Amino acid sequence: MASTTSRRLTATALLNIVLDEDSFRSWDAPAEQPPAGIKYSAELEAARDKSGHDEAVLTGEGRIRGRRVAVIVSEFTFLAGSIGRAAAQRITEAIERATAEGLPLLAGPASGGTRMQEGTLAFLSMVAITDAVRRHKEKGLPYLVYLRHPTTGGVMASWGSLGHMTVAEPGALLGFLGPRVYETLYDRPFPEGVQTAENLYRCGLIDAVVPPEDLPDIIDRALRILLPTQPAGNLAVPASVDAVPGTRDAWESIGISRHPRRPDLRWLLAAGADDALPLNGTGQGENDPGLGLALARFGTQSCIVLGHQRPRHGGREMGPGSLREARRGMQLAEELQLPLLTVIDTAGADLSPEAEEGGLAGEIARSLNSLIGLAAPSVAVLLGQGSGGGALALLPADRVLAAENAWLSPLPPEGASAIVYRDAAHAPQLAAEQGVNVASLHRIGLVDHIVPEEPEAAEDPRGFCADLAVAIEYELSVAAAVPSGERRHRRAAKFATLGL
Incomplete structure (x- = not known):
C-alpha cells in the first residue's frame, strides 16, 4: 500500500x-x-x-x-x-x-x-x-x-x-x-x-x-x-441436489452450528468463490461489521453477496446499520441486473439501546419488503445459526439452500424455553417441537437444496466451502432462469404456501 x-x-x-x-x-x-x-x-x-x-x-x-x-x-x-x-x-x-x-x-x-x-x-x-x-x-x-x-x-x-x-x-x-x-x-x-x-x-x-x-x-x-464473458451454459446438476435431510435431531445440529471453527461468510468467499471483491459500508456514513457485502463469482455465476459476519473479539451481532448496508447490496443487484446471494448465519440481531434507537425493527421490515419484491434473481443460504429477526431479514429468496446442520428459529431455543417454561432446560425439547432444523424446513417447502456435512463443516471447512460453492453456482443459475415477469409472483407464492 x-x-x-x-x-x-x-x-x-x-x-x-x-x-x-x-x-x-x-x-x-x-x-x-x-x-x-x-x-x-x-x-x-x-x-x-x-x-x-x-x-x-x-x-x-x-x-x-x-x-x-x-x-x-x-x-x-x-x-x-x-x-x-x-x-x-x-x-x-x-x-x-x-x-x-x-x-x-x-x-x-x-x-x-x-x-x-x-x-x-x-x-x-x-x-x-x-x-x-x-x-x-x-x-x-x-x-x-x-x-x-x-x-x-x-x-x-x-x-x-x-x-x-x-x-x-x-x-x-x-x-x-x-x-x-x-x-x-x-x-x-x-x-x-x-x-x-x-x-x-x-x-x-x-x-x-x-x-x-x-x-x-x-x-x-x-x-x-460485473460483466462476465464466460457463458453459463448448462451446468451439471450437483449430487447434493438429491441429498436428503440427515438424521441428527435439532438440538444436535444447533450445537454443531455453534462450533467456533465452523466456516463463516469469510471462509465461504475465500475458499469457495472464484473471485470476491469486498465492498464497504452503506455509502451513507455507516460501517457495521455485522454484515459483509461483496461482488463475487462462483464458477460461471456472478452475483452480489451480502451476509452475516460472525462477531470477532466480542463484537456485536447485526445491527440496524448492517441492514442499511444490506439494502445497498439489494440496490446493486437491481441496478447491475445480477443475482443476489444472501448468507444467513447469526445468533440473533443486536439487542442494545443503540440498536433500538437506530430503528432495528424498522430496518428488518424494510429488508423483508425489499427482498420479497426484488426484481433480481435471489438465492438464500442457511449457513449455520439462524436466529430471530436478524436471520429472517435476509431470508426471502427464489431459492433456499441449506447446510445440513443449519437451523432457523424465532429465537435461540434457550430464549424460547425461557418464555414458555421460564427456564433454559427445555431448549432441546422446544427446538424439536418448533421444527427449526433443516429436515423440518425442507418438509415445509422452505429449503430447496441441502448440502451434506460429511464430515461436519468445522472438521473440513475448505472441502465444505467447495461443495457449497458448487451448489451456489447451480442455484444461482436456476434462479436466473425464471422469467423476470414471473419471478416476484413465484417467490411470493412460495412463502405464502409454506407448510400447506
Missing part, C-alpha cells in the same frame, strides 16, 4: 497508469466556452497554457486488461478541475456515448467543484450529469469511481458519489466543503483527518483506499464479475 501522502496526478498520468498501453482514444471535441468577460477569458487562456488541455476533463475510451472501458478524468491543473458548462457538456456527452455503446464507465474526478466564474448555470449542470449517470446505471452498466486528491463541492455531491463501487487515492482530501471555504466562513480551520480517504473508508463512505498502480487490477476484477 502506498503512503497516505497523496501525490497529485495529472489526467494523462492517471490514464497512462490505468489503461493498457497506447489504448486511449479521445472522445473530446474542441471545448466551446460560454461568453466570458476579459478576466475569465484570461483565466481560461492561462489554464490552457498551464495544463496543456482545453478543459478540466478528458473523456474517451481505452482498454483495461483488454476490455473496452469508457473514461472521464479530471485535470486539476485546469482551474482546479472545476466544472463549467463546457466541461459539464463534455462529461454528459461521454456518459451518454458510453451508455449507447454498452461500455462500463470509470470516472476519476479531482476537482474543487463547480466553476465559480460561471455561477448558477455551472452549478445547475450537476443535475444533467447526475441524470446521465442515472440513465447509464438503468441499463445495467457498471459505473466505477476513483476519487482523487482533492475532490470536493458539487463534483463530490454528484457524479463523484454515485459509483456502484467507489475507491479513493491514499491521502486524498475528499468532502463536500472545501477547507479554505470553511476557514473563511468560520474563521477557524476545519478539523484535521475528517476529509481524508482513509477516514471516509472507516465511516463506510467508500469501498477501499487504492494507490493508482493497483487500480487496473481492482477494475479488472470488478468488471470480470
